[in-house]
Amino acid sequence: MPLLEIHRLTKSFGRMVAVDQVDLTIATGQLTAVIGPNGAGKTTLFNVITGKLQPTMGRVTFRGEDITGFSPHAIVSRGIARSFQVTNVFPELTVADNLRVAVLSARRYADRHGWRGGSGGATAEVVRLLQELGLQPHAELPCAVLSHAHQRLVEIGLALGGHSRLLLLDEPTAGMGLAETVAMTHFIRNLAQREELTVALIEHDMQVVFALAERVVVMHQGRIIADGAPAVVRDDPLVRAAYLGQ
Amino acid sequence: MGEPVYRYLGARTALWRAVVGGVVAMVVLALVPVVASPFQLLFATELLILCLFALAFNLLFGITGLLSFGHAAYFGVGGYLAALALVHGWTGLLGALVLGMTGAALAGLVIGYFCVRLNEIYFAMLTLAFGQMLYVIAWQWNEVTGGSDGLVGVPRPPLRLLGLTLLLDTDLAFYYLVATVVLVATLLLWGIATSPFGLILRAIREKPERAEFVGIPVHRCRLATFVVSAAFSGLAGALVVPFGRTATPEMLFWTKSVEPVMMSLLGGAQVFLGPALGVLVYVWLKEWISSRLVDYWMLVMGLIVVGCVLFFRGGISGVLVTWWLARSARRMSYASARDTQVDQVVRPDGGR
Amino acid sequence: MNMMPADSFAAYVLNGLVQAACLFLLASGLTLIFGVLGILNFAHAALFMLAAYLAAQVSAWSGSFWVALLVVPPVLALLGAGLERGLLRRVYDVPVAYQLLLTLGVVLLIKDLVKLLWGTAWKTLSEPPMFSGTMMVLGRPYPLYNVVYIGFVILLGLALWAFLSRTRLGKVVRAAAMDRDMANAVGINVPLVYTGVCALGTALAGIMGVFHGPMLNIHLDVDHDYVVEAFAVVVIGGLGSVPGALLGALLVGMLDAFGILIIPRFQMAFIYMVMAAVLVFRPHGLFGVREA
Numbered sequence: 001m002p003l004l005e006i007h008r009l010t011k012s013f014g015r016m017v018a019v020d021q022v023d024l025t026i027a028t029g030q031l032t033a034v035i036g037p038n039g040a041g042k043t044t045l046f047n048v049i050t051g052k053l054q055p056t057m058g059r060v061t062f063r064g065e066d067i068t069g070f071s072p073h074a075i076v077s078r079g080i081a082r083s084f085q086v087t088n089v090f091p092e093l094t095v096a097d098n099l100r101v102a103v104l105s106a107r108r109y110a111d112r113h114g115w116r117g118g119s120g121g122a123t124a125e126v127v128r129l130l131q132e133l134g135l136q137p138h139a140e141l142p143c144a145v146l147s148h149a150h151q152r153l154v155e156i157g158l159a160l161g162g163h164s165r166l167l168l169l170d171e172p173t174a175g176m177g178l179a180e181t182v183a184m185t186h187f188i189r190n191l192a193q194r195e196e197l198t199v200a201l202i203e204h205d206m207q208v209v210f211a212l213a214e215r216v217v218v219m220h221q222g223r224i225i226a227d228g229a230p231a232v233v234r235d236d237p238l239v240r241a242a243y244l245g246q
Numbered sequence: 247m248g249e250p251v252y253r254y255l256g257a258r259t260a261l262w263r264a265v266v267g268g269v270v271a272m273v274v275l276a277l278v279p280v281v282a283s284p285f286q287l288l289f290a291t292e293l294l295i296l297c298l299f300a301l302a303f304n305l306l307f308g309i310t311g312l313l314s315f316g317h318a319a320y321f322g323v324g325g326y327l328a329a330l331a332l333v334h335g336w337t338g339l340l341g342a343l344v345l346g347m348t349g350a351a352l353a354g355l356v357i358g359y360f361c362v363r364l365n366e367i368y369f370a371m372l373t374l375a376f377g378q379m380l381y382v383i384a385w386q387w388n389e390v391t392g393g394s395d396g397l398v399g400v401p402r403p404p405l406r407l408l409g410l411t412l413l414l415d416t417d418l419a420f421y422y423l424v425a426t427v428v429l430v431a432t433l434l435l436w437g438i439a440t441s442p443f444g445l446i447l448r449a450i451r452e453k454p455e456r457a458e459f460v461g462i463p464v465h466r467c468r469l470a471t472f473v474v475s476a477a478f479s480g481l482a483g484a485l486v487v488p489f490g491r492t493a494t495p496e497m498l499f500w501t502k503s504v505e506p507v508m509m510s511l512l513g514g515a516q517v518f519l520g521p522a523l524g525v526l527v528y529v530w531l532k533e534w535i536s537s538r539l540v541d542y543w544m545l546v547m548g549l550i551v552v553g554c555v556l557f558f559r560g561g562i563s564g565v566l567v568t569w570w571l572a573r574s575a576r577r578m579s580y581a582s583a584r585d586t587q588v589d590q591v592v593r594p595d596g597g598r
Numbered sequence: 599m600n601m602m603p604a605d606s607f608a609a610y611v612l613n614g615l616v617q618a619a620c621l622f623l624l625a626s627g628l629t630l631i632f633g634v635l636g637i638l639n640f641a642h643a644a645l646f647m648l649a650a651y652l653a654a655q656v657s658a659w660s661g662s663f664w665v666a667l668l669v670v671p672p673v674l675a676l677l678g679a680g681l682e683r684g685l686l687r688r689v690y691d692v693p694v695a696y697q698l699l700l701t702l703g704v705v706l707l708i709k710d711l712v713k714l715l716w717g718t719a720w721k722t723l724s725e726p727p728m729f730s731g732t733m734m735v736l737g738r739p740y741p742l743y744n745v746v747y748i749g750f751v752i753l754l755g756l757a758l759w760a761f762l763s764r765t766r767l768g769k770v771v772r773a774a775a776m777d778r779d780m781a782n783a784v785g786i787n788v789p790l791v792y793t794g795v796c797a798l799g800t801a802l803a804g805i806m807g808v809f810h811g812p813m814l815n816i817h818l819d820v821d822h823d824y825v826v827e828a829f830a831v832v833v834i835g836g837l838g839s840v841p842g843a844l845l846g847a848l849l850v851g852m853l854d855a856f857g858i859l860i861i862p863r864f865q866m867a868f869i870y871m872v873m874a875a876v877l878v879f880r881p882h883g884l885f886g887v888r889e890a
Contacts, residue, residue, distance in 0.1 A: 052459075072458040073458045073461050073463045073464065076459055076460065081461075082459060088453065089456070090456065093445075093452065098449075100445060101445060101457075102460045104442045105446070105461035162461050313695040364877065366694040366695070367694055368833075372873075372874060372877040372878070378826050378867070378870045379867045379871060379874065383864065385866075507699065511696075542710050544707075544709050545706070548703045548707035548709075549703075551699060551706065552707070554699075555696050556689070559692070559696055
């Protein structure tokens with residue numbers, strides 16, 4: 001059974017159709033990159049999948065369950081996590097507290113013991129996340145004082161804390177310099193190699209896409225115009241035309 | 247592995263602090279009647295009740311980020327229910343307190359259900375509207391609430407607990423009752439504020455939308471907080487009624503709702519005990535000014551409020567915290583942490 | 599309120615219209631300021647109270663209602679401009695809660711300022727002699743002044759509408775309301791517009807203070823009842839919309855007047871119920887413009 005199935009998903013704003021009858025299936029363990037020129041509807045697609053926007057039409061199925069139109073927290077609690085293109089962490093909370101919030105929310109649903117799940121377990125989890133992200137030295141700093149790259153890491157950390165099955169990353173390397181992008185690429189690759197974690201990411205940086213993706217989906221004006229292995233997609237004339245304009 | 251930088255203080259430390267703080271508070275409160283004049287004792291009693299009201303309000307405002315302009319409604323509901331219970335002899339004093347608290351919690355549940363879906367200004371306006379509605383009911387429902395005169399002559403029956411009977415006729419006895427109840431309530435509120443739930447509330451306050459995307463059911467959490475806040479506000483109201491032996495509609499008017507808001511601002515909404523500090527300063531200031539400048543306390547209060555919003559949004563406790571942090575920051579060096587290279591940070595084994 | 603005991607349908611309607619007129623005067627300024635500056639001014643009703651006191655004073659000195667009408671609104675406009683420049687300007691980017699608290703502080707300041715200047719005695723303002731007395735409406739006597747009040751507010755409302763939708767300045771104001779940064783980019787002097795709008799809104803409160811003065815006993819707490827009513831009208835009409843304020847005022851005014859017939863005891867709560875209903879089902883009101 002595929003992890004995520006999207007069937008004829010459409011989102012329009014009045015007469016403007018941002019996502020146009022998109023069919024997409026993501027299998028467990030696959031690392032998919034969603035690319036396309038600006039305005040192609042990539043972020044809107046993520047928004048609809050994660051419940052930020054209500055679809056105009058179509059269906060989203062996750063692990064066999066129809067989650068179309070669910071509220072964001074209901075979707076997240078079922079195992080889809082997402083990071084944002086514009087860094088969206090909790091600025092005044094410390095790094096550790098940011099991660100802790102994500103962990104607590106996940107545990108709440110995981111063991112349904114309310115808050116008695118024990119904050120001790122949550123602390124161990126937070127420490128583990130801090131190590132994995134390499135953010136220990138900054139653990140007690142409020143996120144607002146962190147560098148952009150570090151904040152992006154916390155952003156991803158928020159998505160990770162929830163023990164999700166599907167991770168939707170929206171331009172994880174946005175605004176990063178070369179060294180930072182390389183580091184982030186390694187990080188995501190290691191992440192994806194972990195079992196039970198499927199990653200789909202929106203990216204503009206082609207180096208990242210070709211370094212990471214097993215599969216590339218190309219969107220243009222709300223539709224998917226190409227879907228396949230990176231090398232194949234790269235040579236697709238439709239894709240070139242979309243990027244270079246017609 | 248580097249030295250652990252993250253030492254979550256957690257439940258054990260919060261408990262420890264609560265115990266120490268509670269014991270200190272107990273001692274201080276117990277000693278007040280020894281040093282205070284009879285008038286000051288009455289003053290202190292009222293002060294404690296107001297502190298409870300402000301702290302309950304701030305659970306919603308400072309911690310969860312929701313500004314309610316109709317909180318007097320729960321104060322009033324709690325008060326009137328307690329008054330009715332005592333006047334009609336339905337229950338003893340403890341029962342009246344419980345009834346007041348429960349009624350206020352219910353009111354909070356119903357009203358909060360509609361309010362928590364809204365943000366900021368709309369939330370404030372809706373709480374204001376509901377508050378005024380309840381005020382009108384208190385004012386007009388003569389048979390039950392006594393109309394514009396309210397309920398007078400509310401008795402103060404002796405407290406019966408575990409077979410013991412405590413007479414509350416004297417100001418001293420009632421003071422101790424209030425002090426105990428407020429202390430326990432404050433510890434409970436502290437427990438909530440420092441619990442994992444409290445952290446979640448603070449996340450909701452900062453970015454409700456992001457909180458949704460971390461899997462937090464924002465509306466539900468806000469509603470839960472609303473109910474708790476209303477319940478404790480109702481408790482404060484239920485305490486004030488046997489204290490002054492009356493319940494009047496003014497308890498629900500929007501000008502009463504504004505009090506905890508100003509006190510939280512003055513004392514600082516981001517520190518748990520900030521509002522209590524605000525109450526102390528506010529009431530003390532009001533008394534002091536009234537006796538010197540002949541009743542121009544509103545002018546001074548207005549200047550303070552304006553000054554706080556413009557320059558000291560964290561209130562008095564905010565100023566104190568900033569000062570203290572500045573002192574300790576000179577010892578810790580943030581600069582060294584920030585200079586760490588990014589590519590050193592992200593490595594598969596997570597080492598430094 | 600100078601309302602005749604309503605013994606005829608016409609009287610009810612007129613009473614409702616008077617209420618509506620007064621509410622519109624107050625709400626229009628409030629909603630205008632919110633629409634452009636984004637700040638809900640708690641002090642608006644207090645400014646109306648100040649205007650009423652001022653009008654009473656000016657009228658006492660000059661012996662004329664008209665002089666008060668000439669003097670008070672400009673004074674209030676200056677006050678409004680000063681308020682915006684000195685205080686409101688500093689809190690545009692601050693969380694909403696603190697903006698509200700700031701205006702609350704201003705309320706306190708105004709209250710004691712009034713107490714300082716005029717003490718606690720009640721003041722009165724009499725209507726201009728040519729408008730006193732009663733007129734016949736469908737065979738029953740009704741205060742002439744009330745009718746004039748209604749007429750005046752209608753004219754004022756039309757003037758306001760014309761200004762906002764027909765004149766270039768009005769369009770500038772609406773542009774600034776819609777998108778502050780865009781307006782800036784197009785070369786509109788946004789800070790000046792903000793100051794101007796605040797002055798205009800406060801002037802409206804000033805006009806209300808003068809016109810409404812003869813209808814009540816002017817005392818220190820006279821603004822208390824109007825604060826929430828004004829908010830209610832603004833919410834119902836839609837935050838930022840002047841036509842909305844008009845419709846909201848009409849609705850609320852009529853409800854207030856006829857409410858006695860429907861639910862005699864709790865008719866005071868009517869306005870709050872409508873306000874709550876609007877917020878629950880349609881938060882942006884009838885003609886909502888700006889998202890809070």
